[in-house]
Amino acid sequence: MALTFKDGVPENVHPLNVVKRMKGDLVENEMNSTSDTEEIPVGRPPLFEVYMRMAEELAKRSTCARLQVGTVITDSRLEHVVAIGYNGNARGFPNRCDSDQAGKCGCIHSEMNALVKSPGHLRDKVAFITASPCTMCAKLIIQANISHVFFRELYRDSTGVAILESAGVVAVHYTRWMDAWR
Numbered sequence: 501m502a503l504t505f506k507d508g509v510p511e512n513v514h515p516l517n518v519v520k521r522m523k524g525d526l527v528e529n530e531m532n533s534t535s536d537t538e539e540i541p542v543g544r545p546p547l548f549e550v551y552m553r554m555a556e557e558l559a560k561r562s563t564c565a566r567l568q569v570g571t572v573i574t575d576s577r578l579e580h581v582v583a584i585g586y587n588g589n590a591r592g593f594p595n596r597c598d599s600d601q602a603g604k605c606g607c608i609h610s611e612m613n614a615l616v617k618s619p620g621h622l623r624d625k626v627a628f629i630t631a632s633p634c635t636m637c638a639k640l641i642i643q644a645n646i647s648h649v650f651f652r653e654l655y656r657d658s659t660g661v662a663i664l665e666s667a668g669v670v671a672v673h674y675t676r677w678m679d680a681w682r
């Protein structure tokens with residue numbers, strides 16, 4: 501049994517990305533494969549990459565002076581965006597940080613902004629975030645029934661990623677296609 505990853509990223513073990521096949525099976529766009537590691541050609545942007553780019557666009561709306569972050573949350577089938585977020589102050593508050601002190605800017609984190617609008621009853625949601633989450637956002641992600649997290653940049657403190665993984669949430673540093681199809 502060989503595993504093939506539709507987007508060519510072996511770390512992306514989301515069920516929609518993994519194709520199981522027996523040796524010798526014909527795969528779309530591919531002649532008979534003799535190797536377990538042979539890849540299916542990726543001819544168009546994978547949905548995972550498309551949602552990550554939506555998160556990048558959302559990040560541009562952030563008014564935080566320290567770091568701009570965007571988040572997209574989808575259902576388990578990647579068919580519906582169920583919530584979006586970027587970091588900034590609360591509704592009706594000034595569109596700037598409360599303070600320029602490190603760690604005290606007062607902005608609501610991008611993930612938190614998405615999670616408060618995200619339906620809790622939907623299981624195995626997928627999150628796309630432009631930066632890996634902090635420890636508290638990681639715990640909220642676990643609590644919100646998100647099963648897979650894709651992030652573009654690894655935040656300087658990777659504790660959040662370790663927390664996700666300790667709870668069985670798959671965290672994928674997703675960069676393979678960031679420069680393609682531009």
Ligand SMILES: [Zn+2]
Binds near residue numbers: 563565566567605
């Ligand atoms: Zn801020």
Ligand SMILES: [Zn+2]
Binds near residue numbers: 610636
């Ligand atoms: Zn956070």
